[in-house]
Every structure is written in structure tokens, then in C-alpha cells.
Ligand SMILES: Nc1nc2c(c(=O)[nH]1)N[C@@H](CNc1ccc(C(=O)N[C@@H](CCC(=O)O)C(=O)O)cc1)CN2
């Protein structure tokens with residue numbers, strides 16, 4: 660049975676944790692889905708782990724849609740969410756509507772995710788939700804702001820923590836169905852998770868969140884570098900290197 664947005668709300672009440680991962684291609688997405696992942700995010704981190712860019716800023720809406728289509732062909736059960744890339748939604752609510760609208764018209768996405776909880780973005784979220792598009796929020800460390808805030812932990816001072824709490828409440832009031840909390844102290848994530856009625860999905864935000872997400876390339880040991888909080892479950896760099904060396908040797912020895 661496919662996972663639905665309504666189900667996520669129920670799982671929060673039942674305290675059933677949500678297991679989410681990112682995906683950027685058909686083959687891996689199909690494996691994640693068959694292994695029982697609840698939510699698959701076509702995250703703009705694919706700009707780094709799949710396309711080799713230094714940060715998430717260069718990826719375009721066309722790129723995101725192309726990858727989302729490939730992932731969508733491999734997903735049967737997981738809830739498919741697609742990130743809006745940098746500058747496809749910040750300029751105005753109208754542009755955000757057109758960008759998000761393209762994602763829903765051209766892919767099998769059940770929801771979109773965008774970064775930020777400042778007042779203008781809250782109004783954009785409200786417009787998207789009013790137009791029928793489910794939105795997942797993302798606060799704390801928002802990687803599209805890397806040039807302003809870097810990748811360090813957010814919400815450390817009392818003022819910064821309070822601001823993230825206020826942004827979370829405002830996004831909920833605007834209609835988000837879930838909230839991603841990235842790289843914030845565990846106590847702050849616990850507080851937000853207890854405070855808001857929609858599921859929180861954490862990455863580097865402690866164990867109290869309603870769900871967890873990691874970048875699949877990090878989980879599988881395929882990334883050049885990864886955040887300190889990303890737990891590695893396999894060493895595919897090693898496995899692939901050994902397999903390919905063996906193949907090259909077999910060819911060269913004509914075996
Ligand atoms: N592959 C990979 N790439 C990614 C993400 C990921 O999940 N994995 N997520 C996004 C980037 N997010 C982070 C979050 C934390 C860190 C990180 O490294 N943080 C250090 C401090 C770094 C600093 O001070 O500069 C810390 O201790 O918090 C790096 C990228 C996009 N790219």
C-alpha cells in the first residue's frame with residue numbers, strides 16, 4: 660500500500676517513526692522502495708552527490724524534474740517528495756506557484772519541499788497550499804543559504820532557537836504537511852516536535868524527531884564527503900573499486 664500524507668499525520672500520533680532517504684536515479688530508488696523506505700525525497704543535494712557540483716545552488720528546475728521522473732519510475736510505495744531548487748521559488752509567490760506546478764504536472768510527486776520560514780516564504784507556502792499543492796517545510800540549516808550561513812549548526816543561541824520555533828509555527832499555520840529540521844541541537848528539535856501537530860523529519864537534529872532522513876549516497880558510502888552526523892551503513896566506494904579492478908584485470912588477462 661502506497662504511503663500517503665494523511666498516513667504520516669497518523670504515524671506522528673501513534674509515534675511510529677518515519678524512515679526517509681533521498682534518491683536521484685531509477686535503479687537506487689527502486690531498491691529503496693522495495694526495501695521499505697517510507698518517504699523518498701528527490702533532494703537538491705543530488706546537485707552535489709549525483710552531479711558533482713560544490714553546493715546545491717547550480718541545479719535547475721529542469722534538472723530536478725528530470726531526476727524526479729527517473730526516481731518516480733522506480734517508486735511504488737514510498738511517498739515521493741521533490742525539492743524546489745535555488746531561485747525557482749524565492750523571487751515571488753507567483754514564480755513559486757509556476758515552479759511547483761511544473762513539478763506536479765511533470766512528475767509523480769505527492770508533495771514539494773522548499774527552504775525557509777521567514778515571513779515572505781510563509782506567505783508563498785500559504786499560496787501553494789491554497790492552490791492544492793502539499794508543501795514540506797525546511798528550517799534550521801538551509802543549504803541554499805550556504806554563502807550566508809555556511810553548514811554549521813543553527814539555533815544554538817536562545818534568540819536563534821526562538822526564531823526557528825517561531826518559523827516552524829508560522830509554517831504550520833500556513834499549511835505544511837511536514838517539517839524538515841536540519842543540523843539543529845537535539846533539544847530544539849525535541850521542543851519543535853512536541854509543539855507542532857505535523858511530523859518533523861530530522862537530519863542532524865537528534866533522535867526525538869518523528870522521522871529521520873539521510874542522503875542515500877552517504878548511507879551507502881558513495882560520497883566524497885559527508886556531514887558528521889550521517890551514519891554510514893555500507894562502503895560502496897570500496898565495493899565498487901574492488902569489483903571494477905577485478906573486471907579490468909579479467910579483461911587485461913583475457914580471462
Ligand atoms: N553528501 C551530502 N551532501 C549534502 C547534504 C548531506 O546530507 N550529504 N546535505 C546538504 C548540506 N548539509 C550539510 C549539513 C552539515 C554539514 C557539516 O559538515 N556540518 C558541520 C560543520 C561544518 C562547518 O562548520 O562548515 C557540523 O559539525 O555541523 C555539511 C552539509 C546538501 N548536501
Ligand SMILES: CC(C)(CO)C(=O)C(=O)O
Nearest residue numbers: 681702703704802862872
Ligand atoms: C536531505 C536534505 C535535507 C539534506 O540537505 C535535503 O534537503 C536534500 O537532500 O537536498
